[in-house]
Amino acid sequence: MKSNDLTPPIALRCGCFGSPAFAGLDLSGCDPGVRAQDDLYRAVNGRWLDETEIPADRPRHGSFSQLNDRTNAQLRDLVDELVAVPQAPGSVADQVSAFYAAHRDTEAIDRAGLAPIRSLLAEIDGLQTPLQLAQWQGRMQGQLDTPVRLWVAPDFEQPGVNRAITWQGGLGLPDRAYFLDSHDPRLAAARAAYAEYLLCLATLSGEPDPAAAAEQVMQIEQRIAAVHWDRVDNRDPARLFNPMTPAELMRDAPGFDWVAFLASAGLVRIDRLSVSQPSAVRGIGQLFAEVPLADWRCYFRLHCLDAAAECLPAAFREAHFAFHGTALTGVKTERPRWQQAISELNRALGDGLGQLYVARHFSLAHKLKAQALVNTLLAAYRESIENLSWMTPATRARALEKLAKYTCKIGYPEHWRDTRQLLVLADDALGNRQRAARFEWQRLAATAGQPLDRQEWAMPPQTVNAHYNPSLNEIVFPAAILQPPFFDIAADDALNYGAIGAVIGHEISHGFDDEGSRFDGDGVLRNWWIDADRAAFDALGARLVAQYEAYEPLPGRRLNGRLTLGENMADLSGLQIAFKAYRRASAGAAAQGNDVCSDAQRFFFGWAQVWRDKVRPERAFQLLAIDPHAPAEFRANGAALNHDGFHAAFATRPGDRMFKPPDERIRIW
CATH class of the missing domain: 3.40.390.10 (Collagenase (Catalytic Domain))
Structure with a gap:
């Protein structure tokens, strides 16, 4: 407050420390020493900012995370009720209950050791030709972040039709800058932490030369990062829309069998696709031609272990948290396992869990x-x-x-996705995750080249978020944010x-x-x-x-x-x-x-x-x-x-x- 200003701080003038109170406004968080005319954010939130400690298991804390906590507690109550009594076999309630129980049972996960992932690692070790490598990556869509990923979305020129698209991927650090910026010491520290994490994964999984394996992966990712587009370039839809046939992709990005990759992903009959970052796809195609197959096997072994780590024995879970949690985000302790299980459920069976959620927590x-x-x-x-x-x-x-x-979707979808054919077992946490991811990808791949279903939702109703989709010209507000x-x-x-x-x-x-x-x-x-x-x-x-x-x-x-x-x-x-x-x-x-x-x-x-x-x-x-x-x-x-x-x-x-x-x-x- 300026010395010649005789008016009280605006926080006081707005009743933040006096009466009357207003429903929906947290009066206790205001800072009486800050005027809104000088800093609206601190006037409203200053006391809360000064007095609040970020929970040890969180990278951040605030309105969004508090609402997420409330929603997760509501979901936990629902799921705990299901777990407590037998459910009808094959029902949504049975799937939700079994998935949740399996992910929470860390003792069973520890007893299983590496058995749940050995068949996948053996598949990788059996890749002996470039064709097999391309086919395997196609089969892994939805389950693994491969150097070139696939998705299906409305065509930018014909939004009434779903189109397969490519997107750059394959990095274990959050962005290309983590590999390419040699000046910022914080990025250097993140690279060192990632190298240490890869070494740990290689050691725990029995790689014959863990240090060499970690170094091979770092070198491959350094080269992938060099051809990636930056995030500003990825905001230009005109540059991202590059329709071509699979044959044209084979011609323009030699070094990789894109047709085999697409076919193995279930995209056999597509007449065209959109290549989102064409120079990155060309560069990655060249990498597949130049990097020895043995190095790619090593890369994919460690990436699969990283992707599965939360469903593997304690040493893997601890290493995963030390890197993804502490090193990258500063989190001190892991979230409770039940919260992790709820997050897994939202990804794997979002509609199934959403049906139960809105029935209890979202009114007309x-x-x-x-x-x-x-x-x-x-x-x-x-x-x-x-x-x-x-x-x-x-x-x-x-x-x-x-x-x-404009069209608007509020609360929840009119039609729920049918997951009755998805196998969920109460003693197979990793298998449940893999099967759910494969099931969802197969559903998505089947829509490529087909008419757009405008009733589809991109996020389940228990999501604390909202979005606009330019291809559908729609706004969406899930039930959970309406709290x-x-x-x-x-x-x-x-x-x-x-x-x-x-x-x-x-x-x-x-x-x-x-x-x-x-x-x-x-x-x-x-x-x-x-x-x-x-x-x-x-x-x-x-x-x-x-x-x-x-x-x-x-x-x-x-x-x-x-x-x-x-x-x-x-x-x-x-x-x-x-x-x-x-x-x-x-x-x-x-x-x-x-x-x-x-x-x-x-x-x-x-x-x-x-x-x-x-x-x-x-x-x-x-x-x-x-x-x-x-x-x-x-x-x-x-x-x-x-x-x-x-x-x-x-x-x-x-x-x-x-x-x-x-x-x-x-x-x-």
Whole structure:
């Protein structure tokens, strides 16, 4: 607080340490010594940040992890009830119960030793020709991160058809920069930890020369990293879309039998696929031709052991945690085994577990309230587009057409995936994981070249997340995120619009960020912009890049404004639209605030509370390299800084750290 400022800190003016309290707002987390005009994030979360310790088994802790904890506890209660009594053989409840019990039974896993993975290791040892190597990698799709991975998704030019796509992979460290940056000591430490982990895996599995095996793998991954595209390049859908036939792929990327690879993956009858990073595919094809087959066998042995380590004896589990947990993210202790089992269940039987979850924890009232919020946000977005000052009528008409074609999924799917043919055994943790991954890949591969099923969900309802899909032009809000602090059916509109309203606005805005805006309302990748409008839009994006690249979350490590541009655009536009929607929804209603906290102020407090988060330095460093989202404090403050409503609500003025002159504020949508 400035010495000549006679007003109390805004935290006090907003009732954060006095009455009345408002449902949905955690008053205890505010910092009375910080004014929102100087730092909205710390004004709302400062006391919580100062007093909260990150749990020893977490790389970070905050609103998202607390909601994940609540959801996992709900899931545990459900599954424990199933495990306690016999279930009908072959039923969803029986599969969930058996899978969970097997993963939790570490004593049985320890007794089994390496027996569950020996057949897979023997398969690798039996690979004697390049053709066999290609075929084996095809069979491993969905189970192993191979140097070139396969997926199936809507075609960028014909979004009504599913298309097989390739994607670069094969690295045991989080990003290519971990191998290629020789200057940052933190990256060097991560490489050393990875080399040590590989040595441990090689030793535990009985490699004749563990040190040589670890070095062979490091050398292969160094070469893979050298041909990978960086994460900024991977944000350009036009560059990623490269349709070709399997024969053309064989011609353009010699050195590897791509046809055999695709056929063994179950993609036998496809007429074309999209090669996402063509230069990386060519480079990896060349690696397969140049690197001795014996070295590839070693590489895949250690990668399979890494992928399976959590379902192998204690020494493997401990080594896996020491690297993936402590070395990369700073976590001190492992999560309880039951939490690991819930995570495994969500991946393997997400729909089966989701059916049980929504039946108990997601009401029709929640769905209807969320749908009403979505409708209000879409109406506000339409109004905003209609009044854009920088867009010409022709482009505006196309933007409105796209918005009118949005679809929305809330809560859970109308139809659940059928997993009755999946074999799940109560004494085979690794086998369950492998069979579930293979089952899901076979389901996905069978859709290649087939009409798109618009009823499909990409994530189960117990996921604390939301997303926008540009090819389907849809926004999706699973049941689990529709809980406090994001959505509280008992809270007033100001808090809900500032929290889940801004999340909804964020996902809507992804259709109009620098990536999503390249797709039209039917999901087709095409330029629907007038050139002058696109130039004006790109100029606004460049200003946002500059704003976020000025932030320095860690000493000497600034934000990558281009990597985070899409998410920053969505945060900014989502918050702006949510505020307009709140004003629209509350027009004519009696104010719910009082003389210490206005409705508008509470809206922004709800927004800042959503981003409450503490991150270990190791994890923060990792996220700066791989995460397209900015750190929480910059998401909260960076969007509010450009928001006219924020400045009006808190009466900011020159000298306040959050003040930004009106003519410098970035307004996109």
